[in-house]
Amino acid sequence: MEKVKLVIQNLNRQEIAIENEEKTIIFYLGEAGIDWMQSCGQKGRCTTCAFEVIDGAENLSQLTEAEEKFRTLGRLRTNERLACQAKAKGNIVISVPESLKLPHIKYSK
Numbered sequence: 237m238e239k240v241k242l243v244i245q246n247l248n249r250q251e252i253a254i255e256n257e258e259k260t261i262i263f264y265l266g267e268a269g270i271d272w273m274q275s276c277g278q279k280g281r282c283t284t285c286a287f288e289v290i291d292g293a294e295n296l297s298q299l300t301e302a303e304e305k306f307r308t309l310g311r312l313r314t315n316e317r318l319a320c321q322a323k324a325k326g327n328i329v330i331s332v333p334e335s336l337k338l339p340h341i342k343y344s345k
């Protein structure tokens with residue numbers, strides 16, 4: 237696997253290396269020490285771990301059943317994915333949605 241980069245645009249474009257495309261985005265966010273909402277404990281039941289896809293949507297794994305369900309219910313927008321469900325096999329740029337920002341973190345643009 238080539239070097240894959242996860243960039244979080246509104247966290248000062250912080251870059252995280254993805255080394256295993258079988259691991260979820262939230263795994264890498266945790267490994268990098270980034271606080272990220274995950275109310276249901278990464279079980280695909282809450283949508284609080286959602287991120288906006290800025291670039292590289294085609295490099296993400298297919299929607300899981302949980303994500304399909306929330307899309308249908310209108311709780312996951314077409315430009316959003318769940319960090320506990322989605323995996324990346326190529327470079328992606330993501331952003332923390334406005335409504336899911338944590339109060340103690342200073343986000344950039």
Ligand code: FES
Binds near residue numbers: 279280
């Ligand atoms: S942490 Fe609840 S859906 Fe991802």
